[in-house]
Amino acid sequence: NMKDEKRLKPVFALVDDGNHKQALQQLDKILKKSPGVNQAIALKALCLWRLKEREREAVSMVCSLIDCAVEDETVLGLISTCLREMQQYTLLEELYTKLVNKNPKDEELLSALFMAHVRTENFMCQRQRALQLNKVFNQGHTDRPYYLWAVASVLLQAKTDSVDGAALHLPLAKKMIEKSLQQSENAGNIVKNSQLELMLLVLEQENKIQDCLDLFEKHGKFLNKEVLIIKRRRILDYLKLLNNHEKIYNLCVDFVKTPCEIDWFTIQCLIENCIVLHKNNDSILPSTQQILKKLYDENPQSIDYNFAMIELERQCLVHKIKESPKELCESLKHFYLHFGCKPCFFSYIQTSLKFVSDHPNSFLQDEASLIEPENSYTVNGLYRLQAYYEVERYCARNGWSCEKLKEKSDKLLHFYNGYLQLSKHLETTEPQFCTKLLLLSVHYLLDVFVQNRKTKEEENIHIIWQCIDLLEKAKSISNYDEQILIPLIKLYMYLGLAVPSTEIYTQLQVKQFLHESISYMLSSRMSDYGFLEESQCLNISIQKYFAESVHSLKEFIVTAFKNGAFRQIYDMFDWKCTLRNSFTLVKSALDRFSIDMYLNIEEVSEDLFKGIEDLLIDDDRFSNLEDHRDIMVMYDWDQESLSCQSHSVQNITYQLDKQWLQIKRRILQSFMLAIKAMLTKESNIKISHALQTTKLNFEAACEQCNKVVSDISCDFSQVLHHPFFVYTTGPEIFFKMKLDQLYSLLFEIFILVSHSKFSSNCIETKELDSVFQKVEEICTNLTDIVENSICEQFTRENDGVVYPQKLTRFQLLTESLFYSTLCIHIISEYAFKSDKGAMKKCVAHLLTVSECLNGKINGTLKSIHACSYETFTSESHVKEMVIESYSESFKQVSSFRLKINKLLKSLAH
């Protein structure tokens, strides 16, 4: 009534402004006086949901109102919003079905019901509703898209139904769209873009590419919204699918001869198809050369036309049409002289360099002539200099002595400092022109580090700090340049310094889809350094992004339907799976649960248990993983990644990560099963079998992982030890392998124990003894590692310089102890009532390891506080972060270690 509306008006305003807390207070007052005001109840549910408070209550409040929605439009609007935000799509469908049943002639309600079906992906109902809408409301209004909605729905059904898709739904969709086109043509109406786009989608799905081209030809003004260059691209794409080389070539020749805009795709097709046709046509190569030369002669300022000639030369070498790179060299020389002053020069010639990398100086000018006289620094001069050194870095991969590397680094640093004056007028938010020179200088220094890695560890660490200092200074001039920030994060992470890494990461403002590529730098190591809570925050924000993304995709598929953007519906539909299969998403989910286990070691809650179980049993999620990282964002200018090609780095890191993920999954899975076994009173042979399967899967994953690691060791040994390589390095892999063995044995114990428990059989003592013997060996091995390796000083005695690699190993060992302790704790809970001897031995070993580590932690903490950081860096804010990082890391690990020790002691008695 009017009175309620007046009272609710300010509340609506509060909700619109996002003041949900205040709105909730007002609503409580209103509902206290008049508890039956449906609008107020709906608004309250919305506020509770948005505030993430009492979410279950909010959902049930909305459900209770569904029947009232029929009577009140405002309530309907509110409920509809609530159900969409709560992702209660089935309820939304039910709601609109009820409403449509009452008002079958209401166009708005019927189309809302169609969209509700879109959200639940109920294609059959989508089609029915769309046809109903078309029948009732499209008479005399041919502009309404309802019939096309029906076609698109059938097409989506065809796409998703692997059984009847091709045989049943696709022909139906084709028939429907053909009818629609025919009707438009007969009625003299303009054929719409959306109609044609749907027809193309049908034909593409049928793989009738020639028909797609015919459709293009038939409708001259086809896709009138699109510009010429995009239309041409589409025609060429279809022809490429048909492998019609001759037609592509001739078409490209026509395109380049017309005065219209030419894009690189056309040139690329011209060159590629010239190469293919060359086998049967000798004249095609010279005539293509002439075409390209003519284009360049007419546009001598164009870097692209010049590059087109180089690309043709390169393709001839790739396909062995030519043997000698002499002509390519000449072309590159010309290219450098004319376009060496462009910042993108290197990106153009990179693919050609492998043919001339033995003689880069044959096409670059003399190094000495590049050194600009003082006070005449120009942007063009800078880029020419940069181009020179970029090529040099690419070509001169091996064989330089440390002295030469240092000399090169110094020289580049000198140039960088000189060219900084070009950027004096720039704001600190803008990138400097000459940052690349600094990066190259840093990379040469790190090459020295890698060369000395095995022999001069102590002095070497100063090189890392030197690099950090250089980058920190550059950062103070240009605060947000990702070229500086990313290497800095990597170096800090290498040193185990999570505080500065996190701070810089914040500066990068990583959010949304950027997580896919960038969060990898931190998430892969953060928890290893003991920064469990920070790691958890990162995991939570990654998961939030994914959840919101999938939700919003549904809403924009609805929008695309409304706009007739059918190709985009297809794209978004596929992308939903792409997002769901993201490696980053699954990894962050698993990491999150593992850390939850760490943090709740004493008591695993039911919710956590259920969450882990749900994730782990979903085989599809682990088998259909997709890698969406743009790895080159992280490995730019790294000498090793240049040499072994970006896609190899991408592939190898992904393969390794995937295997670790599987191992982690199996470990968690076995814990879950063991806990389940503890909690289940009745015998459950299924659990025992599940454990057996887990063990087999675990071993398979370990084997795979070993294989990847050994492949890496052969091909990527340099990469592995590079401080810029955001990955587990050699010694860490060794530790992890040892741990795998331990886990594997512990699983064996689980299996034996559960068998005996559930089948009432006695355990074969011999069998058990032999397993325990192996466990003992591994534990002794771990103790040895502590004594021989980690018990070395973490810090150097004379000046307190910290050895980061050793810290990392130590942190990993902590992780191992956590898992093994947990395993033994679980076993002791329900087995070995009679003979605890073997287990006691294990516990005793672990306790030794644990106490040794405790002593180490305390000693290291003291030395970290006591040592002088002057030796590290001249940047005072960095010094503070170093202390904070190491202290925090050790503090978190210490508190965790105390828990473990307590457990171990209780077990030992």
Next chain:
Amino acid sequence: MTTLRQFTCDDLFRITRMNLDPLTETYGLPFYLQYLAHWPEYFLVAESHTGDMMGYIMGKAEGNAARETWHGHVTCVTIAPEFRRRGVAGKLMSILEEVSERKACFFVDLFVRVSNQVAVDMYERLGYIVYRRVLDYYNGETDEDAFDMRKAMSRDKEMKSVIPLDRPVTSSEVE
């Protein structure tokens, strides 16, 4: 010279480097999806010869034809640092203008930070004029004014849309 094509969802994973640039805003995913679902023809990418992303443009058509405010709008145009100074932005802008011509727009407009002189100069070279100054258009640590820049399309024969206003306006006055 570039390869131009329409933006697809997967491209979101490939624009990381460009979006790490502090002057390029990374919006929430719904923002990009909204443009893909509404104005796919205005959402384009430029690729280099190696398939690397050189830049992208995002735009839309809005306004009212009867009031002669129907226009193309440039929401965002960004180019990767190494591909700057090569006319890629100009190319993307010209495609957006061509789409706007086909949609019979009266003009194309865009907003730019008044401090971003490099961008203002570029737009002027492309034929845009400062139509008006919008006070405190950009919010952040310190608010900043924007220039609303415009270029008339062929439908606006009398070039009425590009007669500069003689006073600045506030954000709330901008449609």
